Amino acid sequence: MDNDLPARTRATREVWLDAAYEVFVNDGIEAVKIMALARKLNLTRTGFYWHFTDLADLHDAIIDIWQSRNTGIILDRCAAPAQSLCGALFNLIDCWINTDLFDAPLDLAIRNWARGDDGLQQLVDTTDQNRLSAVTEVFERFGVKGESAHYRALTVILTQTGYYSMHISEPRWKRAIAGCHYVEVFAGTTPSPAEKAAFLDRHR
Structure with a gap:
């Protein structure tokens, strides 16, 4: 991983998945969006792709x-x-x-x-x-x-x-x-x- 990347882009897979779980249970699968999760976590969209191939991969998780x-x-x-x-x-x-x-x-x-x-x-x-x-x-x-x-x-x-x-x-x-x-x-x-x-x- 590039050491010049901001620390906030290095959130673990579990951090993204926990946020997705919370949104999913409260608001349904339609609300589980990459940009919405990034904003919720104050992370970059790019950080998501360190851990998931795409949104479907997150859905499968x-x-x-x-x-x-x-x-x-x-x-x-x-x-x-x-x-x-x-x-x-x-x-x-x-x-x-x-x-x-x-x-x-x-x-x-x-x-x-x-x-x-x-x-x-x-x-x-x-x-x-x-x-x-x-x-x-x-x-x-x-x-x-x-x-x-x-x-x-x-x-x-x-x-x-x-x-x-x-x-x-x-x-x-x-x-x-x-x-x-x-x-x-x-x-x-x-x-x-x-x-x-x-x-x-x-x-x-």
């Missing part, structure tokens, strides 16, 4: 964050060890109560973007199927089979999607209490006192 941060965590939580179906569902619901695990505003922004982008919509559809398959496998692992496993898993997914698409906002503790009731509904059985206590302790 945003999608990669979504896949890693949201879909990845769902798959990980579904695969986490558990002694019972209720315990496994508590593992999954953790990521919808702890905002450090699952980024609901990002998920909603991606879905809004996909409505106008057929290629992204195909990716979202495939990703949703992967998420549904992972949750279905949780039920199957604990003896729920066939259509029952599929529709219970679909209910889990749609309940969470409904929360953030309707912009429902609850204090974390209230959402955790609700999570105990949802687990009972989804599993069709009451979680043990120890399972509930362990779950609630994670969200105090």
Whole structure:
């Protein structure tokens, strides 16, 4: 890199990506523009091209964050060890109560973007199927089979999607209490006192 370049042109890739993420989640993909980001960061347009080939490259990076941060965590939580179906569902619901695990505003922004982008919509559809398959496998692992496993898993997914698409906002503790009731509904059985206590302790 040329040492004569102003320091402000040497912002990291993460600085540009963080700014793009903030604009995207708040204002949509149409607002994510190179010059607008440069002005927001008080950087030069040229600096952008040290880290991204073009705007499409930046768009792809945003999608990669979504896949890693949201879909990845769902798959990980579904695969986490558990002694019972209720315990496994508590593992999954953790990521919808702890905002450090699952980024609901990002998920909603991606879905809004996909409505106008057929290629992204195909990716979202495939990703949703992967998420549904992972949750279905949780039920199957604990003896729920066939259509029952599929529709219970679909209910889990749609309940969470409904929360953030309707912009429902609850204090974390209230959402955790609700999570105990949802687990009972989804599993069709009451979680043990120890399972509930362990779950609630994670969200105090």
